[in-house]
Amino acid sequence: MAVLQRPTPGKVPESTQPEPEVAAFTAFIKQLFDALGTSLTRYAARVNRDKGSVSRYFNGLRIAPKDFVDELIRQVADLTGNPVTDEVRAQAHQLRLEALRVRNASQHELEQLRESLGAAERELHLASVRERALLRALEAAEDHTHQAEQRYRQLESDWAIARYASGSTTLDIYARPDGADELRDEILSLKAEVEALRIELSRAQALKHATEEQCVRLEARLLAAEAALQSERARSRSQAIAELSTAGPEVRPDLQIVHRCISVDVKSVSGSGLVRVG
Numbered sequence: 001m002a003v004l005q006r007p008t009p010g011k012v013p014e015s016t017q018p019e020p021e022v023a024a025f026t027a028f029i030k031q032l033f034d035a036l037g038t039s040l041t042r043y044a045a046r047v048n049r050d051k052g053s054v055s056r057y058f059n060g061l062r063i064a065p066k067d068f069v070d071e072l073i074r075q076v077a078d079l080t081g082n083p084v085t086d087e088v089r090a091q092a093h094q095l096r097l098e099a100l101r102v103r104n105a106s107q108h109e110l111e112q113l114r115e116s117l118g119a120a121e122r123e124l125h126l127a128s129v130r131e132r133a134l135l136r137a138l139e140a141a142e143d144h145t146h147q148a149e150q151r152y153r154q155l156e157s158d159w160a161i162a163r164y165a166s167g168s169t170t171l172d173i174y175a176r177p178d179g180a181d182e183l184r185d186e187i188l189s190l191k192a193e194v195e196a197l198r199i200e201l202s203r204a205q206a207l208k209h210a211t212e213e214q215c216v217r218l219e220a221r222l223l224a225a226e227a228a229l230q231s232e233r234a235r236s237r238s239q240a241i242a243e244l245s246t247a248g249p250e251v252r253p254d255l256q257i258v259h260r261c262i263s264v265d266v267k268s269v270s271g272s273g274l275v276r277v278g
Helices: 020-036 040-046 051-059 066-080 086-103 105-166 180-246 255-271
Strands: none
Touching: 020 051, 020 066, 020 086, 040 051, 066 086, 086 105, 105 180
16 A cells, blocks of 8 residues: 655655765765774664664765764763864764755754854853852942051041140141051052952843843744744644545554654654643
8 A cells, every 4th residue: 555755854765865065974984884894784873773773874975963963972082091182073073064954944944043152151151150150249349448448547647636636736738647658559449349340240241131131032043943843743643644534545654653653753843842731
């Protein structure tokens, strides 16, 4: 009995030559795999993945997910005893994104948005940490300035009382108590430090505010892209079921089985966190 075949996003028929970007990516991960010196069956068992899925990743029939690539890199690093360089890791991820872009544009957009939002969130965290550190430094500098000014006023007060008690009748308007000049210089230095910290804090708060706005914009775009992809998959599922429902008996499979099979992609995307459910 013939069954209608519908293309699955991110997958190509086995007879089709992969796109150049996909070929470059699969060649790269196959090179990593070859360094392990093991069979496909044993590697699939080692990473607890279906052998057929792993084979399709290496043949370019499906784009390997990011966690598969990261695990492959880790396996190579463990075997050789040498950590994989950041350049190699970045090259692997870039090649994967290029392959995903030509094979599944919607998924590529989601991953790009997720990476951008993740980077913005990390930048926001660092900006918040810097803001708190500057606030503590400013409070400490202001406290030190206040204490120095109190010492200066006390020094002048003690000096004036001492002169009065000594019965001195000579008024010297240029006379200064011992240590007053040094203390005054310390106060001026502390005030300059306070001002510099205030300026730096203002800049840090402006950067934090801008990063917060960027996170909000990226989150909105990500939510919209997730909703669009979910709607697209739902339409494809409904269209496939409708086409199969109107097909002749010789090409009409069990619709419950078809419905479950078509739902796999949507559930897998939801389970990976790429689509918000509910």
